[in-house]
Each structure stands twice: as C-alpha cells, then as structure tokens.
Amino acid sequence: MTIVSLGGSFILLLTVIIGLIRIHRGPTPADRMMAAQLFGTCGVAILLLLAEGLAMPVLRDCALVFALLAAMTVVAFVKRAWRNK
Amino acid sequence: MDGSMARPALHKYFGQRVLPRLILFELLWLVLAGTSPQSIMISLPVVIVATIASLILAPTLRYPISPLPLIRSLPLFLFLSLVSGFDVMKRVFHPDLPIRPGLISYHTRLPHGPPLALLLNCISLLPGTISADYRDSCILVHTIDTEQPAEKVIKKLEDRIGEIFRVDPASGGAL
Amino acid sequence: MAIVHGFALFMILLGIPFFISGTIGLLRLPDIYTRLHALTKADNLGLGLIILGLILEAKDLATIARLLFIWFLVLTASSASCHLIANTALKNKITPWKRP
Known part of the structure; x- marks a missing residue:
C-alpha cells in the first residue's frame, strides 16, 4: 500500500509538471486557469495518497482546504480577473 | 395574538x-x-x-429533495461519470484525436433554481457534453462529438432530477 | 480482508491513468471547450477512484466521512467551474474549434 500510494503521488506530481506546458502556451487566461485547476484536483489526490502512504492524517486536512479553495479560485478568476477585452 | x-x-x-x-x-x-x-x-x-x-x-427550501429517488439515481450518475471518463481517455490517447466538437441546444422545462442548477452541473459530468449557457429555457451544450446522441442521455438525467425535486419536467410545475 | 485490500490497490492504480489522460487532453486538445471536457471528466473520475480505494483502506468512520466530503466538494466545484468557464468563454466571443 505504501509503495502504491507514494508511487502514485509521484506519478501525479509528474503529470502536474507536464501540465505546466499549458500555462506556458496559453493562449487565453482561461487556458492557464484550467491548468491551475488541474493542480487543484491533482493536488487533492496527491495529498490524500501521501496521507495514506506516510501515515500522516494531517495531510487529509490540507486536501480538504485545497478542495474548499478550488471553488473560490475559479469564481474569483471568472468574476474579477477575466474581464472582457 | x-x-x-x-x-x-x-x-x-x-x-x-x-x-x-x-x-x-x-x-x-x-x-x-x-x-x-x-x-x-x-x-x-x-x-x-x-x-x-x-x-x-434561504428562509424556505422551495424544492424539497426526496431522498429515495436521489439514492436510486446515484448508480446512474456514477455509471455516467465512469463512461465519460473512459470516453475522454479513449479520444485523448487516440493518435488521430477523434473529436467533432460543436454546439447543440437542448430545451428544458425544469424550473429555475436548484433543479436547473443540478442539471447544468450534471451535464458537465455526462459523456461528451458540457453546459455552456442557459437562456429562455434552452441550454446551450458543447459536445465533443456531434454525432453522439447527447439529447437522449440529457433527457434521462432531466427526468431523474425531476423525480428528485418532485417537479415534472414535461409540465414545468410541481407534481 | 486480502480481497478488499487488493481491490483498494486496484482502484488507486486505476485512478492514475485518468489523471494522465486529463493532462494529455489539456495539452493535445485544440480549444478551451474541448480542454474543459478532458479536465472535468477525466480528473473527477480519477479522484473518485482514488478516494474509493482510500475509503476501502480507511480505519475509522471519521476518515471515510472526510474523504467523501472532499470528493463531494471537488465534484461540485469542478462541474460548476466548468460551466462558469465555458459560459464566460462564450460571452468573450471565443468561438469553439470545428474540425475543418
């Protein structure tokens, strides 16, 4: 279980890093925002796997905060940052 | 008094x-x-x-949720989510990228408020569709494959949501 | 117990490819709308499967409740923000890509 959890979180971390290419390419702010959203979902999964693999239940609370913030960031972005050009 | x-x-x-x-x-x-x-x-x-x-x-809940249809619909929601995940995977890993995206509009009679919000959210989790806009009881749906029968699945979902909120999608009023 | 454990491992291992396909989709697909498809559906399913696996491994009810709550939050947040982004993209006159 430990190996699967830690290995899985490592692979997910790699996909997040590959996802950075989309932030570099853009082209619209929304594309960059979507890459950030990917980090949100992946981040939750990574933290949950680490909580299991490292036997650190506290990381589950971090995942909870990630999940709570995920909704706020997109709403804030759409309403404030992504204005009509 | x-x-x-x-x-x-x-x-x-x-x-x-x-x-x-x-x-x-x-x-x-x-x-x-x-x-x-x-x-x-x-x-x-x-x-x-x-x-x-x-x-x-929110002083009153205008649409009380009936728990039984909700529990009965959960397997369908989960199954559709599973199908849509595999659908994305199949398309994305295919070397030719087999997508024919386009916009379609879907007429719904679900009332404003929670029932409609749930439908709009669920459409984004269905295989091959995301909800993009809502105007005059028409939902603008972006589909990843215009040759896929999206309306049928949305209709099924609409009926289930109608049962959960005890509204009849066909008449637009309460049952 | 061994069967439950094996099933949990299988679920976690099954979830990871969906995250990978979400990222590949984000890079390969041609426009905002199609990328939203990949992001919303694949990542949610991936997280769902991983959380299901972790629930099977969980030792107490509090952990299970917390995992389910996280899943629920991410599911609602991502489907709502998917609609919000698609809607704003349409309002900003970003035309959907069509196969030429």
Whole structure:
C-alpha cells in the first residue's frame, strides 16, 4: 500500500509538471486557469495518497482546504480577473 | 395574538426548518473538525450562528429533495461519470484525436433554481457534453462529438432530477 | 480482508491513468471547450477512484466521512467551474474549434 500510494503521488506530481506546458502556451487566461485547476484536483489526490502512504492524517486536512479553495479560485478568476477585452 | 395559537406554529417552524439545519451543520462540523470534546464545545455557538445565517439567506427550501429517488439515481450518475471518463481517455490517447466538437441546444422545462442548477452541473459530468449557457429555457451544450446522441442521455438525467425535486419536467410545475 | 485490500490497490492504480489522460487532453486538445471536457471528466473520475480505494483502506468512520466530503466538494466545484468557464468563454466571443 505504501509503495502504491507514494508511487502514485509521484506519478501525479509528474503529470502536474507536464501540465505546466499549458500555462506556458496559453493562449487565453482561461487556458492557464484550467491548468491551475488541474493542480487543484491533482493536488487533492496527491495529498490524500501521501496521507495514506506516510501515515500522516494531517495531510487529509490540507486536501480538504485545497478542495474548499478550488471553488473560490475559479469564481474569483471568472468574476474579477477575466474581464472582457 | 393569542399565545396558545402561536405555539403549534412555532413548534412546526422549529421542527421543519431549524432542527434539520442544526443537525446538518453539527454533522458537517464533526466531519471537518473531529469529535474531541473541546471541538464540540466550540462547535455549539458556530453551528447556531450558521443556522441563523442560513435561515436568513434561504428562509424556505422551495424544492424539497426526496431522498429515495436521489439514492436510486446515484448508480446512474456514477455509471455516467465512469463512461465519460473512459470516453475522454479513449479520444485523448487516440493518435488521430477523434473529436467533432460543436454546439447543440437542448430545451428544458425544469424550473429555475436548484433543479436547473443540478442539471447544468450534471451535464458537465455526462459523456461528451458540457453546459455552456442557459437562456429562455434552452441550454446551450458543447459536445465533443456531434454525432453522439447527447439529447437522449440529457433527457434521462432531466427526468431523474425531476423525480428528485418532485417537479415534472414535461409540465414545468410541481407534481 | 486480502480481497478488499487488493481491490483498494486496484482502484488507486486505476485512478492514475485518468489523471494522465486529463493532462494529455489539456495539452493535445485544440480549444478551451474541448480542454474543459478532458479536465472535468477525466480528473473527477480519477479522484473518485482514488478516494474509493482510500475509503476501502480507511480505519475509522471519521476518515471515510472526510474523504467523501472532499470528493463531494471537488465534484461540485469542478462541474460548476466548468460551466462558469465555458459560459464566460462564450460571452468573450471565443468561438469553439470545428474540425475543418
């Protein structure tokens, strides 16, 4: 279980890093925002796997905060940052 | 105003509006913060304030949720989510990228508010569709493959949501 | 117990490819709308499967409740923000890509 959890979180971390290419390419702010959203979902999964693999239940609370913030960031972005050009 | 007349109404108000919310918020607190005695002490004022706030912000729930159809629909929701995940995987890993995206519009009779919001959210989890706009009871749906029969699945989902909120999508009113 | 444990491992291992396909989709697909498809559906399913696996491994009810709550939050947040982004993209006159 430990190996699967830690290995899985490592692979997910790699996909997040590959996802950075989309932030570099853009082209619209929304594309960059979507890459950030990917980090949100992946981040939750990574933290949950680490909580299991490292036997650190506290990381589950971090995942909870990630999940709570995920909704706020997109709403804030759409309403404030992504204005009509 | 006679005090003895007001009492049953007050009981009803407490039983139907206040108590369910108090229980819901307390349960939520227990999930978030754990069950240590100190944490429960702190939770009491917080839960009371949250209940008052929710009674001010949403005094009535216009569409009561019926739990049985909701539980009956969960397997369908999960199954459709599974199908749509595999659908994305199949398309994305295919060397030719087999997508024919386009916009279609879907006419819905679900009323404004929670039923419509749930439908719009669920469309984004269905295989090959995301909801993009809503105007004059028409949902603008972006589909990843215009040759896929999206309407049929949305119709099925609409009927289920109608059952959950006890509204009839065909007539637009309550059952 | 061994069967439950094996099933949990299988669920976690099954979830990871969906995250990978979400990222590949984000890079390969041609426009905002199609990328939203990949992001919303694949990542949610991936997280769902991983959380299911972790629930099977969980030792107490509090952990299970917390995992389910996280799943629920991410599911609602991502489907709502998917609609919000698609809607704003349409309002900003970003035309959907069509196969030429």
